[in-house]
Amino acid sequence: MTAPKIAMIGAGSTVFAKNLLGDILSFPELGGADIRLFDINQERLDVTEQVAHRVATAVGARPTVSATTSREQALDGADFVINMIQVGGYQPATVTDFEVPKQYGLRQTIADTLGIGGIMRALRTVPVLADMSRDMERLCPDALHMNYVNPMAMNVWGLARLSPRIKTVGLCHSVQHTAEELAKDLGIPVEEIDYLCAGINHMAFYLKFEHQGQSLYPRLMELAESGKVPEWNRVRYEMLRRLGYFVTESSEHFSEYVPYFIKRGRDDLIEKFNVPLDEYPRRCVSQIGGWEDLRVKLQNPNEPLEVKRSVEYGSLIIHSMVTGQPRVVYGNVMNSPVQHDGTAGHGKLISNLPDECSVEVPCLVDRQGIQPTRIGRIPPQLAGLMQTNVNVQALTVEALVTGNREHIYHAAMLDPHTSAELDLDQIWALTTDLLAQHGDFIPQELQAAD
Incomplete structure (x- = not known):
């Protein structure tokens, strides 16, 4: 068996890289993998390289590990490409995405998937991913690209339009994490629960959630109606009451995908549903503040390094493709998938969402x-809610593909949360201001007009 060549793009995300490396190298069949670490931050790259060797020692693996600031060198001949970059970082990009909207009265929680923050993140991320995919077309055209980067849906969609030759699957952990949370709420071991989930990233719903052949939805609904739900999960249990199904992404995320929970002049809703405004910046500040202590700990050979399997799908996909062991994972793909030979697939995966x-x-x-499952029709109320998010995704991708700046404004105009807080003049002014603030992080043809 030939050792797989695995390129990790954005490997300076040291903790996430450590977890993925632990997952990969824990499989005996992958212990001799050729691991290529790439990042533009040399200091963080050096730390991840040292951590990679420590992880290998901890699990008894003997991989080949290399680190480089040359993306081409990392990609050359790769079988798998794991992508975990953040274009613009916390400073200046994320700060801009939060602070400028605040000046207009628009408040956010995470701002990386939808909303004005998600739109801007897509505008600065998709072009970088497309540029990387063009490198892949030259250097490793048959590699599988596993994207962990948000905004997931817009990134996958944008790459399908701009680089259809490259096989991309978007990977998230919201499905498996939420299943664990609900199992805990119900007092049932998660491994005993059977579920089927489908939708769009961060707005997929459990179409089936069962224990020993019996639906658990009556118990979840009883919990929702009782009001005795975890205080950090009030938004999702409220949506369960209204829709009849439970959504995969966290309450703080979901609160800004819909117009119901963060509304101008309705701070009572923020309190009632415990919506954590500015949650993502707080996490970033905490992580940045603790980086130096974490770096010292990770590099200290005398400090125990805990390596345990995560719930991420990346290593499972690599192992199944290398060994042939079949598995089921949840992946983000195009609704009308294209076959590996470039021909059209066999109909839509979810029939009442757009092609x-x-x-x-x-x-x-x-x-x-990766072989996606055809789901067919999903409940119409779920498809209708998803469509409000798909509209924003579609217009943002259209702006990126065509270079038509107007579609950025159209995307913001149709965004459920943005339109719940701002009027049209404010939306137009905010969008112009954000494009100007982001400057060269945005493609030149989409930058703010002089």
């Missing part, structure tokens, strides 16, 4: 790669 959008569905993985 051209990114969906999150169960996928079989084996030596043949």
